[in-house]
Amino acid sequence: MKYLFIHPNFPAQFRHVAARLAQSPENQVVFACTNTRPEWVIANVRKVQFGTRFQPPTNGHKLAHYYERAVAQGEAGYMLCRKLVESGFTPDVVVGHSGWGATMFVRDALPKTPFVGYFEWYYNADGADVGFDPAETVTGIQRMNLRTRNAVILNDLDACCIGQLPTTWQASQFPERYRDKLAIRHDGVDTTFFAPLSAEERAKGLVLPGLDLSGVRELVTYATRGMEPYRGFPQFMEALPRILAERPEAHVLVVGEDRVCYGKPPQEGGSWKAVMLDRLKGVPGMDRVHFTGGLPYGEYRQVLQHSMAHVYLTRPFVLSWSMLEAMSCGVPLIASATAPVEEVVEHGRNGQLVDFFSSDAIAEAVCRALSNPAEMLPMRKEARRTVLERFSLERLLPGNVQLIVDAAMGKFDSR
Known part of the structure; x- marks a missing residue:
C-alpha cells in the first residue's frame, strides 16, 4: 500500500x-x-x-x-x-x-x-x-x-x-x-527509551556538552518547547527564590527555547525568559539556574533521568509529551492540578498536584521531593507503571x- x-x-x-x-x-x-x-x-x-x-x-x-x-x-x-x-x-x-x-x-x-x-x-x-x-x-x-x-x-x-x-x-x-x-x-511513549536509570548510572551524575553537573545530587528540571504562560513558565520562575533558598545544594535545569509557541508574548516586549530573569535579578543562587536551550533527544532524556523533581505546568490545553516521558523515566513529578494533567496524575499516587498559579505550592512540592527521596520512591514507581499500562x-x-x-x-x- x-x-x-x-x-x-x-x-x-x-x-x-x-x-x-x-x-x-x-x-x-x-x-x-x-x-x-x-x-x-x-x-x-x-x-x-x-x-x-x-x-x-x-x-x-x-x-x-x-x-x-x-x-x-x-x-x-x-x-x-x-x-x-x-x-x-x-x-x-x-x-x-x-x-x-x-x-x-x-x-x-x-x-x-x-x-x-x-x-x-x-x-x-x-x-x-x-x-x-x-x-x-x-x-x-x-x-x-x-x-x-x-x-x-x-x-x-x-x-x-x-x-x-x-x-x-x-x-x-x-x-x-x-x-x-x-x-x-x-x-x-517509547518506554524502553524513556526508562529509569540504575542506581549506579544515576550516581555518575549528569554531564551535558558545556555543562558538568556530575557533582550535583539535587536537580530540579523543567522542560518545554517555549517559555510561556501557557506552560506555567512565569509561575515556575517565581518559585525559584524559595527553592534556591531552602535547598542550597539544588541546581535547576530549564530545557526549551526562548520563544512563545502558544499564547502571547509579554506586553512590554521581549521574551518571557528575559522578563522573568529581570524580575529575579539579585535573587541569591540564580547562578545555579541553567538554561540549556533545545536539546537533542538523547540529552533531553538524560536530563529527565537524572531529575530529582520535574515540574510540569499547563493551562487546560493540549497535554505535552514531556510529562509522560518524565513519568516513564520514573521522575518525581510536580504537576499542575489542571484537567489534562488530572486525566493521568492522581495526587500522592503517581505525582504531586499543585495549584497552577501558586508559586509557593510549586516550591513547597519541589522542596518536599528533594528532602524526602524515599517518600518519592512509591510515586516514582507508580508514575512509570501508569505510562507502561496506559501510554506505552x-x-x-x-x-x-x-x-x-x-x-x-x-x-x-x-x-
Missing part, C-alpha cells in the same frame, strides 16, 4: 506509525512537511517538502489572517498531492495533522483517497485555556478569532473518514456531534497502525 503523511514538522506525531508501516517492503511511505529536519531520518520513509511564502495583505481583514494563511497552506498541500500523483504515487490513504491548513484541500486533490485526520485541539472561549487566568478578559475579537481557527478544523472533521486524538480531555473540547468520528488513541508505545502502536490500514481499506467510508 501507499501511505502519505502530512505534517508541517517531521516526524512529529507520525514518527512511529510511519516507521512501522515503512518496515514492510510492500509499502511505500511518503512524508510531506514544510520543515524537513535533516537530523531526523526514518528508514524507507521519503520526505518531500512543501510550503508557501504567502503573507496576508496588510490591508486585509484582521479576523481573516489566520484563515488566509491556512488556505495558502491548503493550496500548497493540494499542489503537492497532485505532483505526487503525476509522478506515479497515488496514496491509498492520507494521514494529516489538522489545524495548519495543509490538509484543507486533500479531498479535492485526491477525491477517492480516504483521509485520516489527526486532531489536537478545538478552540473554546469558555472552560478551557482561554480565560483560564482570572486576570485575563476574553474579548469579542478573541472569540471571533477562535471561530476562524475552528473553521479550518471543522473543514477537516467533515472531510476525514475518521479522526484521531490523544486524550479524553482533548476530545471533550470538540462539539458532541463530531465525537463519534473521533478515536481516542494516544501516540504512545509497545501497547498502542499496533492499534494506531491498524487504524490507518483500516482507513486505507475503506472500513470507515460509511462515516
